[in-house]
Amino acid sequence: MIYLDNAATSCRKPEEVIQAVTDAMRSFGNSGRGAHGASLDASRLIFDTRRLIAELFHAGDPSRVAFTANSTASLNMAIQGLFKPGDHVITTMMEHNSVLRPLYRMEEQGAELTILPADLKGRIRCEDIEKSVKQNTKAVVCTHASNLTGNINDLELIGNICKRNGLLLVVDASQTAGVFDIDMEKTGIHVLCFTGHKGLLGPQGTGGICVREGVSIRPYMVGGSGVKSYLKTQPEEMPEVLEAGTLNGHGIAGLHAALLYLKETGIETIRERELLLMRRFYEGVTDIPGVKVYGDFSEKALLFRAPVVALNIGDYDSGEVADELACSYGIYTRAGATVLLLCIRLLGQWSRGPCVFPCPIIIRKKRLTKPFVL
Amino acid sequence: MRKKEQKIVITFRTTAEAIAMETQCQKEGIPGRLIPVPRQISSGCGLSWAMPTDWDGNIGQWMEARGLHWDKFGEYLI
DSSP: OEEOOTTTOOOSOOHHHHHHHHHHHHHOOOTTSOSSHHHHHHHHHHHHHHHHHHHHHTOSSGGGEEEESSHHHHHHHHHHHHOOTTOEEEEETTOOHHHHHHHHHHHHTTOEEEEEOBOTTSOBOTHHHHHHOOTTEEEEEEESBOTTTOOBOOHHHHHHHHHHHTOEEEEEOTTTBTTBOOOHHHHTOSEEEEESSSTTOOOTTOEEEEEOTTOOOOOSOOOOOSBSTTSSSOOOSTTGGGOOSOOOHHHHHHHHHHHHHHHHHOHHHHHHHHHHHHHHHHHHHHTSTTEEEESOOOHHHHHSSOSEEEEEETTOOHHHHHHHHHHHHOEEOEESOTTOHHHHHHTTOTTTOOEEEEOOOOOOGGGTTSOSOO | OOOOOEEEEEEOSSHHHHHHHHHHHHHHTOOOEEEEOOTTOOOSBSEEEEEETTOSSOHHHHHHHTTOOOSOEEEEEO
């Protein structure tokens, strides 16, 4: 198998991640639900995972990191918990449905939505954000990088615009967490949503939300917290306010091992390797007659973009191409809508979508000359 | 059952605060351990830090200096 669907989920996890999940399944109690050894072991490891996440994203106090099932859960939590009817929210055409659908729902409930256009290479112009600010604008919700085009948004620039205009900045880091540096403090991100199963190399069913001090999110889900159980309402403190119900302790144990792996390997090393593979792939396909590549591959962008190559071959249906690649060559990739419908429409590929080739992630220092996949 | 002893008991608003306390105490060799919240104290998360009353220092100040948060603390026969 040549697995090239890492933008959907990283398939090959480090061995220590698998081991950590197995170990946790043999020993963990329910974190925060008891003071016995099995429960405390889970609580300790979950706390240390919060610490590693806070460190990775410069989120400050580890208590500001709440665990969720994935980015979609985190984004729903942020969007439904921060905005109310009458609020105006700015987003972009680059967004995944995990951003757009919760926003469309808020729009139905009376919020106002501005979706910033992108150019034919799928790039947004940051100055459009400032032009769209109104008196009732509450926030900018945007992705860090598109899983379709690989284009990266300049978070520092967007953060400055938000700061100037007193707006909240909510970022979807699904495609960049674990590969690109994300500094909540420096860029002024108020809420960062991430998933554990892509670049962070953890198990599916893990993810989280980092909420900057002073920002309060109304929880859309309430229930057991192991804290203040006699109260009728959800405790207000982070992280429990956003963590109703038993956490995925086994999955978080895997995420913990994955974060240690990333720390040891260095995300810079991973990024360089991925970008190298992406460039090699791009150079290999771009001159093939009939191949059309999407996204910004200018010289500048080639140095700093998410390692994804989306393409179409002639008039072939992308699903057909993906099927042929899988059945005849064992190359697994993603075809079709890729849940970025606005972006696909913009690129003129509404009816078929492109084939997307995200480059492999797993590497080990000793295997730098021979990647794990490819 | 164990013989009851007078202890300093510190409660927390969240499990994260309790684990942060344990982590720091272990790092600096502060005596004590996490226990279920005694019934005399009806608040906080399910965990509390119990430590000897004769510890040489002011635990409140010690916690404050390290940015550790608590809900309540006091001495209890537990």
